[in-house]
Structures are given as structure tokens and as C-alpha cells.
Amino acid sequence: MPCYVYLPAINGLVPPEIVRTIRAFSEFCYLVRRDVHTQGSLEQLSQALARFHQHREFFRSSGVRAEGFSLPRQHSIEHYLDRIWEFGAPNGLCSSITEAKHIKAVKEPWRRSNRYDALDQMLMTNQRLDELAASRVDFTERGMLAGDCLAAARSALGLDGPAITTYAQRREAQSAASRLGSGENEDGGAVDGPRVMAHMTMATTTHSQHGRTADHIAAEFSIPSLCDLIRQFLYHKMGSSGPDPAICSGATLPLNLCPPFSDEAISVHYSATATFYAPSDPSSIGGMRREIIRANPLWQGHHARFDCIFVNKSDHHHGLLGMEVAQVCLLFSFKYQHRRYHCAAVHWFDKVAEGPDEDTGMWVVKPAIRRGHHIMSVINLTSIVRAAHLIGVSGSYEVPEDLQSHNALSYFNTFYVNKYADHHAFDLLHEYNTV
Incomplete structure (x- = not known):
């Protein structure tokens, strides 16, 4: 269930303390994401964190977390306020960024390997992908990726109108045509x-x-x-x-x-x-x-x-x-x-x-x-x-x-x-x- 509809979905079905716990945690997450923080917003952040700690005790008293709270991400939010004072607004910085890089650098190369001595194969895959990316940048700067044989033929024949000259442009044109034909529009x-x-x-x-x-x-x-x-x-x-x-x-x-x-x-x-x-x-x-x-x-x-x-x-x-x-x-x-x-x-x-x-x-x-x-x-x-x-x-x-x-x-x-x-x-x- 998307997080932005979670609170209304559970309200009335679970005890109010649970609803208030989720509300306090959601408000903390939204407040901490602000691109600019002030004294007032940091006070709001501190209040949201205090309310979260207060209301989550219901999970302990009801026996759901009788042994206490030792979840790493719940513990890490206690340090956000001090880190914002030290380094400024995180503005969306979170562990999902490193997770995305982990997928590209580890998980996908692992799937391409034959699983035997996979580390060497993964390193070689990353090295070749880096070389291909560097080559693309170099070719683009030299103008080698601007146009293709179709564009040259159109130019030689003197055809009017802009040509779709690159692979990216062709894909975009195909995607736009597909959206138009299906009645799909962007929101x-x-x-x-x-x-x-x-x-x-x-x-x-x-x-x-x-x-x-x-x-x-x-x-x-x-x-x-x-x-x-x-x-x-x-x-x-x-x-x-x-x-x-x-x-x-x-x-x-x-x-x-x-x-x-x-x-x-x-x-x-x-x-x-x-x-x-x-x-x-x-x-x-x-x-x-x-x-x-x-x-x-x-x-x-x-x-x-x-x-x-x-x-x-x-x-x-x-x-x-x-x-x-x-x-x-x-x-x-x-x-x-x-x-x-x-x-x-x-x-x-x-x-x-x-x-x-x-x-x-x-x-x-x-x-x-x-x-x-x-x-x-x-x-x-x-x-x-x-x-x-x-x-x-x-x-x-x-x-x-x-x-x-x-x-x-x-x-x-x-x-x-x-x-x-x-x-x-x-x-x-x-x-x-x-x-």
C-alpha cells in the first residue's frame, strides 16, 4: 500500500495510538526532506520525533514489541537533528542512493556472471561498462553520434523537415506515438x-x-x-x-x-x-x-x-x-x-x-x-x-x-x-x- 494513503486506510481499524505513531513518523520523514531548514522547522522535527517515541510505546505495552525497540532505522533518526546542524539539510539524501548504486555495481554484474569465481567477472564487467561510458562521452564530443546514414541520405536528397537522427530521438518519437495512440497522457x-x-x-x-x-x-x-x-x-x-x-x-x-x-x-x-x-x-x-x-x-x-x-x-x-x-x-x-x-x-x-x-x-x-x-x-x-x-x-x-x-x-x-x-x-x- 502506498505510504501516502496508509494513514486514512488504518484510521478506525487500529487503536488511535498506532495511528498517531505512524503520523508522527510520517511527519518526521516529510519535515527532514525539506530543502532548507530553519529554527522553526528543526523545532517541528524535534517535536515529531518526541511524539513518535511517545506513541510507539503502545507497541511495547500491548506486547507487539515487548522486548523493546532495536530497529536500526528507527535508531538512526535520533541523530538527524544533530547532523543537520553540522552538515545542513539532507534534501533527499538517504540510503536508497547507495542501494541504487549497489544494484548497478554488484547485483547486475553478479547476474551476468556464471557464479564461479564471480568477483573477477564482476570487476571485469564494471571495468568494461566504464570504458563504454567513457567512449560514448568521447564520441559525442567528436560529433560521431550526431546523425546516421538515414540523416545523410535525407540531406543528400534535399528533403525538407527535421529528421529523427539519433537512436534516442527515435525511441522518444516511438514512445510519444504509442502514448498518443493509446490515449495515455502525462499527469x-x-x-x-x-x-x-x-x-x-x-x-x-x-x-x-x-x-x-x-x-x-x-x-x-x-x-x-x-x-x-x-x-x-x-x-x-x-x-x-x-x-x-x-x-x-x-x-x-x-x-x-x-x-x-x-x-x-x-x-x-x-x-x-x-x-x-x-x-x-x-x-x-x-x-x-x-x-x-x-x-x-x-x-x-x-x-x-x-x-x-x-x-x-x-x-x-x-x-x-x-x-x-x-x-x-x-x-x-x-x-x-x-x-x-x-x-x-x-x-x-x-x-x-x-x-x-x-x-x-x-x-x-x-x-x-x-x-x-x-x-x-x-x-x-x-x-x-x-x-x-x-x-x-x-x-x-x-x-x-x-x-x-x-x-x-x-x-x-x-x-x-x-x-x-x-x-x-x-x-x-x-x-x-x-x-
């Missing part, structure tokens, strides 16, 4: 570019198979009030005073105050890209990472996919106190009075409590429903921070084995906002005043 990863805290861009592709007016699209995407929501959005965007449009549902805003909107053409998009600064995650050299947020009624030809997101509410509060959680129901753009707007229609979620759950450390939310209807808004694309990972709160009840991701949001009543999805989500949602 994000490291990306080069200037460092920005967060940036949203709409996909350039529009889908003309949908209607072009608000009424047609509202019927296709089951958003009956779409036209009214757009009018309320325009009320805020065109300079009228009032609540922040990123968090205002418009339910109390009289429509007679809103600009007219009925026959204007609307373009439907299936995705948008969130680019944000995430130096602790596997990112590019500049620390930038991207992810794709989707609102696709037929994802990969099977089921609908409507992602959940964080929406910026206030820059003056940390974590979920400064954000709201919503589900994207539609990504669209339109032009109004010579200006183009990129928007999202969203369902809102309400916080169940004033703070995170005491056992898991995660906020719990539920769909915002008034008078039997979801509270919805149209928001500006730029108010979206990034995707949110919600996990249903099952408690002690069994989850059906046939439950799929596309219907999970309609099955559960409440959801954990997963701060352990990745390091950026942890930094975004972690309550740094937790003791």
Missing part, C-alpha cells in the same frame, strides 16, 4: 523554466463537439445554473465591490445586479496545467514541478474524471485556513467585452471542524450542500493553486472492492484532505504550530 512531473510560486495555464486545445452556448454546455455537464454563475463571476471581475470571487458562491447575489450573458460563445477545455515551486519533490534543477488538472467527461475512453483542487482564499493564513477545497466540474474560456476569461466551474467542500483531525493530522471536508444542491461557483483559473488529493473517511466500515476512483467522491460523506500526497502538499497543508 505532470519536473519542468524547466523560471521560478514562480504558482502559475496556472489553460490547455490550448478546445473541444468543439460540445455546445457553444452556456445553456448547451450546462445541459451536457449537468450544471443547470452555469449562465447565472458566469454572470455572478463577471459582476466581481468587472470592478464591482463585493466578496472575493474566488470564494463567493454568488448564492446571495441578486442577478439583476450582474452583467447580461446568454449567447456568447464558450470554449470547453479538458485540462489545465498547474506549475509551482516544489524544491523538496523530485523536480528540475530550478525546483519547478507541474501537474495536470483535468475535467474530462470521458477520460481515456472509460469514465469521467473531474479533479479536486485547492483554491486560494487568503495570502495571510497558512494551510487550509488560507485555501478552500473544490472539485472542478468544467474548464472553459470565453470572450466578453474584448477580454478573454479562463474559468472553472467548481463544487465547493466545507471543513468539518476548525482544525485538522487529532489522530491523522489531516483536515476533513464534506461536500457543501444547501437545500439539497451542491454549492457552486465560477472562479478565475488563476485562483487555483494546485490539485488536491481527497481520501474517503470510511472509519470502521469496509470499502467495497468494486469502488473506483471515478465514483469515490459520490460514495463517501466526508473526506481527508491528504497532506501526505507529496512534499509540496505537506508543506502547503502542515500545521506548523502543532505541538
Whole structure:
């Protein structure tokens, strides 16, 4: 089971002390991975370690580890704080690095040997691999690997257009063609570019198979009030005073105050890209990472996919106190009075409590429903921070084995906002005043 869904999975099935033990250890692991440490983060690290040692005593008192704790990796975390003061942030440095080198230098050469006097054969294998790597570097510098006979033939024939000249380029082209043919698309990863805290861009592709007016699209995407929501959005965007449009549902805003909107053409998009600064995650050299947020009624030809997101509410509060959680129901753009707007229609979620759950450390939310209807808004694309990972709160009840991701949001009543999805989500949602 992936570690980022482990806590919600066990909560309610095991004693709370076990949940809190796993939570403290997870928080320690995420905190220690930070690319920069401060006095405050090191205090948080020390507190997480103290809570881990406190709660893990339940394993001793319950008889699971009656003889005590002598696990090497649990012992090694006691030295992290001093080593960070001495050498700085480890920033992802761990034993898995040496393990990866051990595989290349020992395990793979061993498998290539005939198992008789294997050491000499392993050393010879490593020596030849080093020579091949050095030769490749030398050949590349000399230009000997730039192009092949096919490129020379194209050049001699005067064919236009860029040729795929190298083996790596051919493999990449084949891989891209395979993804395109199967309907597979990337969901994000490291990306080069200037460092920005967060940036949203709409996909350039529009889908003309949908209607072009608000009424047609509202019927296709089951958003009956779409036209009214757009009018309320325009009320805020065109300079009228009032609540922040990123968090205002418009339910109390009289429509007679809103600009007219009925026959204007609307373009439907299936995705948008969130680019944000995430130096602790596997990112590019500049620390930038991207992810794709989707609102696709037929994802990969099977089921609908409507992602959940964080929406910026206030820059003056940390974590979920400064954000709201919503589900994207539609990504669209339109032009109004010579200006183009990129928007999202969203369902809102309400916080169940004033703070995170005491056992898991995660906020719990539920769909915002008034008078039997979801509270919805149209928001500006730029108010979206990034995707949110919600996990249903099952408690002690069994989850059906046939439950799929596309219907999970309609099955559960409440959801954990997963701060352990990745390091950026942890930094975004972690309550740094937790003791």
C-alpha cells in the first residue's frame, strides 16, 4: 500500500495510538526532506520525533514489541537533528542512493556472471561498462553520434523537415506515438523554466463537439445554473465591490445586479496545467514541478474524471485556513467585452471542524450542500493553486472492492484532505504550530 494513503486506510481499524505513531513518523520523514531548514522547522522535527517515541510505546505495552525497540532505522533518526546542524539539510539524501548504486555495481554484474569465481567477472564487467561510458562521452564530443546514414541520405536528397537522427530521438518519437495512440497522457512531473510560486495555464486545445452556448454546455455537464454563475463571476471581475470571487458562491447575489450573458460563445477545455515551486519533490534543477488538472467527461475512453483542487482564499493564513477545497466540474474560456476569461466551474467542500483531525493530522471536508444542491461557483483559473488529493473517511466500515476512483467522491460523506500526497502538499497543508 502506498505510504501516502496508509494513514486514512488504518484510521478506525487500529487503536488511535498506532495511528498517531505512524503520523508522527510520517511527519518526521516529510519535515527532514525539506530543502532548507530553519529554527522553526528543526523545532517541528524535534517535536515529531518526541511524539513518535511517545506513541510507539503502545507497541511495547500491548506486547507487539515487548522486548523493546532495536530497529536500526528507527535508531538512526535520533541523530538527524544533530547532523543537520553540522552538515545542513539532507534534501533527499538517504540510503536508497547507495542501494541504487549497489544494484548497478554488484547485483547486475553478479547476474551476468556464471557464479564461479564471480568477483573477477564482476570487476571485469564494471571495468568494461566504464570504458563504454567513457567512449560514448568521447564520441559525442567528436560529433560521431550526431546523425546516421538515414540523416545523410535525407540531406543528400534535399528533403525538407527535421529528421529523427539519433537512436534516442527515435525511441522518444516511438514512445510519444504509442502514448498518443493509446490515449495515455502525462499527469505532470519536473519542468524547466523560471521560478514562480504558482502559475496556472489553460490547455490550448478546445473541444468543439460540445455546445457553444452556456445553456448547451450546462445541459451536457449537468450544471443547470452555469449562465447565472458566469454572470455572478463577471459582476466581481468587472470592478464591482463585493466578496472575493474566488470564494463567493454568488448564492446571495441578486442577478439583476450582474452583467447580461446568454449567447456568447464558450470554449470547453479538458485540462489545465498547474506549475509551482516544489524544491523538496523530485523536480528540475530550478525546483519547478507541474501537474495536470483535468475535467474530462470521458477520460481515456472509460469514465469521467473531474479533479479536486485547492483554491486560494487568503495570502495571510497558512494551510487550509488560507485555501478552500473544490472539485472542478468544467474548464472553459470565453470572450466578453474584448477580454478573454479562463474559468472553472467548481463544487465547493466545507471543513468539518476548525482544525485538522487529532489522530491523522489531516483536515476533513464534506461536500457543501444547501437545500439539497451542491454549492457552486465560477472562479478565475488563476485562483487555483494546485490539485488536491481527497481520501474517503470510511472509519470502521469496509470499502467495497468494486469502488473506483471515478465514483469515490459520490460514495463517501466526508473526506481527508491528504497532506501526505507529496512534499509540496505537506508543506502547503502542515500545521506548523502543532505541538
